[in-house]
Every structure is written in structure tokens, then in C-alpha cells.
Amino acid sequence: xxxxxxxxxxxxxxxxxxxxxxxxxxxxxxxxxxxxxxxxxxxxxxxxxxxxxxxxxxxxxxxxxxxxxxxxxxxxxxxxxxxxxxxxxxxxxxxxxxxxxxxxxxxxxxxxxxxxxxxxxxxxxxxxxxxxxxxxxxxxxxxxxxxxxxxxxxxxxxxxxxx
Amino acid sequence: xxxxxxxxxxxxxxxxxxxxxxxxxxxxxxxxxxxxxxxxxxxxxxxxxxxxxxxxxxxxxxxxxxxxxxxxxxxxxxxxxxxxxxxxxxxxxxxxxxxxxxxxxxxxxxxxxxxxxxxxxxxxxxxxxxxxxxxxxxxxxxxxxxxxxxxxxxxxxxxxxxxxxxxxxxxxxxxxxxxxxxxxxxxxxxxxxxxxxxxxxxxxxxxxxxxxxxxxxxxxxxxxxxxxxxxxxxxxxxxxxxxxxxxxxxxxxxxxxxxxxxxxxxxxxxx
Numbered sequence: 001x002x003x004x005x006x007x008x009x010x011x012x013x014x015x016x017x018x019x020x021x022x023x024x025x026x027x028x029x030x031x032x033x034x035x036x037x038x039x040x041x042x043x044x045x046x047x048x049x050x051x052x053x054x055x056x057x058x059x060x061x062x063x064x065x066x067x068x069x070x071x072x073x074x075x076x077x078x079x080x081x082x083x084x085x086x087x088x089x090x091x092x093x094x095x096x097x098x099x100x101x102x103x104x105x106x107x108x109x110x111x112x113x114x115x116x117x118x119x120x121x122x123x124x125x126x127x128x129x130x131x132x133x134x135x136x137x138x139x140x141x142x143x144x145x146x147x148x149x150x151x152x153x154x155x156x157x158x159x160x161x162x163x
Numbered sequence: 164x165x166x167x168x169x170x171x172x173x174x175x176x177x178x179x180x181x182x183x184x185x186x187x188x189x190x191x192x193x194x195x196x197x198x199x200x201x202x203x204x205x206x207x208x209x210x211x212x213x214x215x216x217x218x219x220x221x222x223x224x225x226x227x228x229x230x231x232x233x234x235x236x237x238x239x240x241x242x243x244x245x246x247x248x249x250x251x252x253x254x255x256x257x258x259x260x261x262x263x264x265x266x267x268x269x270x271x272x273x274x275x276x277x278x279x280x281x282x283x284x285x286x287x288x289x290x291x292x293x294x295x296x297x298x299x300x301x302x303x304x305x306x307x308x309x310x311x312x313x314x315x316x317x318x319x320x321x322x323x324x325x326x327x328x329x330x331x332x333x334x335x336x337x338x339x340x341x342x343x344x345x346x347x348x349x350x351x352x353x354x355x356x357x358x359x360x361x362x363x364x365x366x367x368x369x370x371x372x373x374x375x376x377x378x379x380x381x382x383x384x385x386x387x388x389x390x391x392x393x394x395x396x397x398x399x400x401x402x403x404x405x406x407x408x409x410x411x412x413x414x415x416x417x418x419x420x421x422x423x424x425x426x427x428x429x430x431x432x433x434x
Contacts, residue, residue: 057269060201
């Protein structure tokens, strides 16, 4: 079907196959490959994007459903090559190893901070429970979120046990 | 997702009911999509036509009326219920159930009615809604009918819903507002997981009801108990209703044991 969608501030008008997911549309049609395909079943969160301002698993949305909607992907985080605050906090806290979960993780953290600018460790865990990471053990990711929400100091960084 | 299907997004009830009546079994309804798209991908559903409900203009979200109580609409998401001030004040149990469903991203899409219509034995919204006396309003081209939720489920992923029908609302009567309620869900991990067993217990002016998930082909409701009953009697009634099975998540015996533990703890909490 023919549809129009705003992705990262650009309007795209496209013919889209009705059985395609939003994830496939983003990656294969728009070539926005920052969004990753992990499980394709809503378990891992690697494909998390913002749909009309709310985090969703893009593998669990049909492309046809987003006709007229606004999407933001990980490509909207860095502006002019400058990392966003969340991305910079991830880098500063070694919250990235293989990087496969990172795009989805950053989007979930954006959602978490939108709803709760100073989350506790328990709230951070709840906020990222839909995003699996097989490298970091989550500790560094939790520290990155504490950091970007102004809740960590040089003295406490790396010295706390959260998991 | 390899299957090819057609897609329609009707904008009115009449158009929706017409599509359902003319396509029969070949049509599948997409609300949140979090069960349907997984089923399609896993080859468990092979729709010719997927009908998106989200553009139907007559459908409302979460509302409240004096006579009917809480009215959950076809597009009400799990997060809508979780964050609604009225739910948190009067039907706290439903928010407790909602919070245990999947992850935040999925709750932004998944609908409460979808959770019920999918009719998984472990549907997280079912034990709470059963205890609170929820009613299911079913609609089609042929008209409307209302079924108590306890009579809605007929088997594993089976309900009384016809192929041309949709659930237009789930209502929670005002009589059970402010019931004392307690929900417990046993999972293998702290995060995003399906229930090994789940138990809701409510106390509405002395009348105690127990809802149990993942313990039989359908979610169960045990009624006719009071807050003056000994805990052992309440546990025995729940235990008598449950007929759990062994599966990849845990054994039948473990489920039976944990149902007893959860019913006892939740009963003590609400009595």
C-alpha cells in the first residue's frame, strides 16, 4: 500500500508491502540499519524505536500501521556527528561492548528518562527489562543511565554493585 | 514474517463488521499486534487479511461510567491501564497485573482486550479481571451480546468469540471498585517472562474470590469464599480447582505447590 511516514524529521512517501514489519521497512527500504533485528519476536528490544513519541518494538509493528505516524530511530540521536547525552554517557561508562543491543538500549533509556528524569536503580532495571544485553552484564549500562541523569560522581563510578 | 497477507484499516464499526462477516476465518484482527505478529512469524496463524482496529473512529479508550464502572476499550493498551489514575485508585489490582506483562515497549502496544481474547492460560490480565467480576461486551454485524469473563474462555487459546465478532469492551463493575486485591506471578527470572503460575485474590466487602493463571486450560475463578474462612479452606478450594500440567517451564507438582503458597499469602494480605 502507498503510505507517508515521518522518520527522523524527513517525510517518506513509499509503496510498502503489507506483510512487512516496521523494522524491515526501516532497514531494507529506508536503509536506516542502526536499528537492529535480534529476535523478531518482541523479546530482545534491539529493534526499539520511538513511534509517535513512545518506545515500541519495531518488529512488532507492521509498516502499514505507521501511515501518517512519526518515527524516531537511533539515527536521530547524534546531531551533526555529535553524540547525544545518552550516547556519550554510554561511551563514558563502557556500556557498549559488541554494540548490537546499544541502539535499542539507547532508545529505551530515552523513553525511561522522558517518563522519569531521575530513575532509581530499580526503576532503571524495569525501564530496560525489554532490552537484552549479552556482553556487559548490565552494570555499566545502569551506571550510564545514573550518569546521564546526574546521579553518579567520579568517586562512585565503577565502584558500585547494582546487579 | 514470510506469509503474505492483505491489510485493511477500516475507519468505522460498520466497515469493520462488514470485513469480518465477509472474510470469516481468513481474517485476523490486529490491535496491539504483539501476539498476532509473533503467531504469524511462527506459522501458527495464516491470515489472508489482517484488519487493523486502530483507525476505527467510534472506538474509545479507557473510560468510566456510574452504571458500568471501568470500561476498557479495544485500543486500551496495557500501559494505559497501568498509568491511569482511576485504575490506580479504585482497581489497583489491575495495575499490579498490568505491570507484570512483558516489557515497557510491549506494554505500549499490547492491548488489555488482546491479552484476554488471545486466551492464553497464563494471560496476566485474566486473574485480576476474573476476581473483579469483569463482563465482556461482544459485537458484530448481528448485534451485541454480553458474557461474564468467567464464561468467555473455552480452552487453550479458545473463547466463545465467533469469527465475525470482536470484543468491543471489557467492563469492570463499580461494585468491585476499591476491593482489596493482591496479585502474585511466579517467573523464572525477575524481568520479562511468562507466568509459571499466577494468583489474584480479592476481598469485596467480605466476599473472597481467587483467580488463577497457568493452572488449567483456561484462567480460573474460584468464588463463594469469605474473609472469615480459614486460610486452609481457601487454599484447598483453589487447589481443588487447579489442574496444572508439566511443561518446559516447570513441573505440575511445583505449580501445585506454588499455587498453595501464593493463595495463602495473598489471602492473608487481603482478609
